[in-house]
Structures are given as structure tokens and as C-alpha cells.
Amino acid sequence: MILISDLTVQFHDSDRRAVDGLNLTIGKGEIVGLVGESGSGKSVTAMSIAGLLPRRRCTATGSIAIGGEELLQTNREQLRTVLGRDLGVVFQSPTSAVNPLFKIGKQVEEVLVIHTKLTAKARKAKALEALAAVDLPDPERVYNSYPHELSGGMLQRAMIAAAIVSNPKLLLLDEPTTALDVTIQAQILQLLKRLNQERGISMLFISHNLAVVNKLCHCVAVMQRGHVVEQGDTEQVFHNPTHPYTKALIDAIPRRKQEG
């Protein structure tokens, strides 16, 4: 469903590759966790998938295909069409992802304005449906609210609603719970699990938090210095890591006392 082959990204002002020969597969309905230490290339991988690489400042080679359609070696216009239809993106900080001047409803609908010919009434119906799907109470009120009127957790739910409103094949989540407190984090993870089960949306979940990945993801890919050193079933990778770097990452997870 999404196939990344030999992705390499070199920023022109850097002497090392940010992503270096990355191979990654995400199957239909699968949640894949992408983990690795700071600077290992997780966010640059996400930017490559989302078409957000600053093309003048870096060179990207290899292939990224969603449902057989190539994203990397394509022009901006085609890329926008594929991304609007097939990909939803949620970033770490909901407060910096939203525009403070526009009401939530307008921001949830934006992708429909760009990529569909739906009437304003039909767009609103879809936006309300998406806001309800992420368990926001009183979707109509949220639709008419400005971002500062919502809590951080509610805002992240609204951003997830914006990402799923066009029924994408893949949700790209870059540290979506890192900025939230632990209780809200658990609720958002529950929500993602449910959306995956109910809608069959595939997800790439980028996180430095292995405990969270262990809870949510079917598979995990471990990145080191720009490429994937180990990928497999989450249970298997966590209980039987084969690569020394994966072993070191797992050993570094803080354990609760009763677990020894």
C-alpha cells in the first residue's frame, strides 16, 4: 500500500545524508511505528512522504509510492492531488499546526475545498461527521470555535478530524501525542486505535517513545543514521530484537518497579 524504496535525502548544506537508503513498507490497515534516536531521520522521512521537503535546499532520490502512485518523482501539481486524496498528516504541536485566525470548521474543511467539488453544505456535513468521529462533544460548537477556545487535547482531536475528513488511505502521525499530558496522550492513542479498526486507515506513527509504539503499533521500524536497521512485528522486535541498536533502545525504556 505504501512502499518506500531506497529513499535518500541530502541537504545541500550538510555533509551527511539525513535519510540514507531507507526501505519501508506499510500494509493496508497496518499501523507501523517509526522509532529511533534524535537525528536518525524520522521527521525528514515524514516530510518526504508529505511532500514538505524544501526542494531547493536538498536532493531526494529513491521512490515513495502510495497505492502504486509515485510521490517523490512527480511534479507539485500531481503531488498535491495524490496527497490531498490519499494522505492525512498530524504533527506534534496542534497549536502550531492550526491557524489561530480561522474557526476550526474552516480548517477541517480546507482539504475538501481544495480537492473536491462538494457544496458548502456537504463540506460542513463531512466536517461535522469527522469532528464527531474523533469523539469531540458538541461538534457544531467545536466547528464554530476558534483554536484558542479549545484545550490542547481537543485541538489535537480536531487536527485528526482534519486529517481524516477526506478518507485518506494513510495517516502520517509525527509525534502526535508528545506535546500532550499523559492522560490525554492515552485517550488520543485509544482514538487512533479505534479509527484504525473502524476505518482500516493505515498509519505511520513516528515517535521517540517506544512504550507508546508498543501499545499502538502492529509493526515497528527502527531507524539509525538515516535508514531502517530492523523492521518487524512489534511483539517480536520488542521481545527478540536482533540488531544491537534496537537492543540498546529497548534497554533504555524506563520500566515500572513491579516489572523489575
Ligand SMILES: Nc1ncnc2c1ncn2[C@@H]1O[C@H](COP(=O)(O)OP(=O)(O)OP(=O)(O)O)[C@@H](O)[C@H]1O
Ligand atoms: N532543514 C534541514 N536542513 C539541514 N539539515 C536538516 C534539516 N532538517 C533535518 N536535517 C538533518 O537531518 C537529520 C535527520 O533529522 P530529523 O529531524 O529527521 O531527525 P529525527 O529522527 O526526526 O529527530 P527528532 O527525534 O529529534 O525529531 C539530522 O542530522 C538533521 O540535522
